[in-house]
Amino acid sequence: MIDFLQNTIDGVMTGASYALLALGFTLIFGVMRRLNLSYGPSIMVGAYLGTLAHLHLAAGPLGVAAVTVAGAVLAGLYVERLCFAPMAAGAGIAAMVSSFAIWMQLEQAAILVLPRHTYPFPPLASATAWLGPFLLRLDQLIMLASALVLALGVQALLYGTRFGLALRAIIGNPTAAHLVGIDVRRATVLAFALASAVGGVAGFLVLASDAQVTPMFGMWATMKGLIAMMIGGLGSIPGALVGGLLLGVVEAQSQWYLGPQLRDLAAYVLLFACLVWRPGGLFGAAPVRDLARGRSL
């Protein structure tokens, strides 16, 4: 029982990082109805810039965090400019494939700048504490708190501000939003930058708790964010949070009881089952037919 609870705690902590990744992902998808495969790699570009700052300028955790987030936003805007802005309404698949091509580009660029397989990343806080029989890590608690705060923040932004209202209008119908005087292009770019910033925070926290960065991070972030987002429900902020935490807990439990080889398998079985039984995700509405169509991917 203690094991089970400790696994659950560990899973919630790891799940917080998935939730953060899913939060940025779901924001982009919600507003644009398009899948940005370059999401993880652009976070990785930020992380590599952060590592550079750490190695050459001896930047501390806060400095590295700032550089990582700024780099992720810049890379994200580059992706938006090249893969999403110039694409016509019907070219969702082309935009997705284009973001995949840019993924290759960003990954290669990162490897060119820092060619070794692993680089140190400044740890945030490696202190641990015992709460009764349970072991807690401070940096993971920070991660969980950040996930909750950012999810609440994004939710408040969407439902409590004029900018959020504009975004929800665009989500509902871009043409109608344009007709009532919303600058769709500007709001979309801002939402993209915001999502990239959330991704940058997620990337920084994950890498700081791993204390290292590898070129595999881009793919890892895209996959984990995508899985968590799909489990929770496309475009849903609470869904991203719950999907991420659920994924983390399922992974932690299956790793403990079934072994590391079956951990990833369990995650994909969960995803496949969720999609088949509840395609809209746990929190999403049933997929609206025309929104879920390939054309408006």
Next chain:
Amino acid sequence: MDDYLVGVLSNIGVVSFVALSAYLLLLTGAISFGQQAFFAIGAYAAGVATALWGWPLAAALALGAAVSAAAAAAVGLPTLRLHGLYFAVATLAFAEMVRLLFELARYQVEIDGELVGPNGADGFRGIRYIFEHDLGPLQFLALIYGLLAAVLIGFMLMERSRLGVALRMVGEDEVLASLNGIAVARLKILAAGLAGALAGLGGGLYAHLTTYVEPRMFDVMLGVHSLAYGLIGGLGTAFGPLVGVLIDIGLLESIRPLAGYRMIVFGGLVALLLIARPRGLLDEAAVHWLQRAWRPRRRP
């Protein structure tokens, strides 16, 4: 031809099968990130058939295609009502499940004092049919392209038939297609099965070409690449995905001197191409134009 060129051409031919598989599904409007799973199933099934059971190559390739087709149709059923991104991610999840299962799967038999067969993450060594039967690289190349040509002829016949029209119609608008009396569900399962068979056939060829397969080769990267080939080359004709493969592997091989920068050049080129031509080089309009230019104009 030198061995290097034969190797590159063989690779292009084999990868074309997965690209065509993803293309066939794209015609019906389904975006699949998971065709690499059927490529893997075909590779393992055909490899086991020749290396462990001593089957002839033709029968083994047929088995690979058949098993993959059955698996694809079986996945097609539960994912029938999924569209767009939901379908894409469901196929992705399935493909990763298959890859991870192959990492666990062990089925080894001792042949001539050596263990042969799938050995989990260590892969499946010793698929030596083409050496044991004195098939040269050139002969195997001819086999790959012979099968590819047959598949392309099949595609061309299909595109002109009612089936081809029905498939594209389902891709354009499922509701409209069903209102026109097309059995959408049956057609989608059929397309999924055929696409699985194509990928499985390619996988069987791949296993015998490289004599060695391991689960890692069949990861998401292969799946997204095969989807991208159709979009780069064009969705107007079955030659589109081939052009995509040719551009990718051919161009990457030819800009080898730029080694460190080639993905930067290539990624940028693809992104720019897709801005100019969102349905690829050989899109429907280009194909129509080519057909008009090809056929002698009739007098009015």
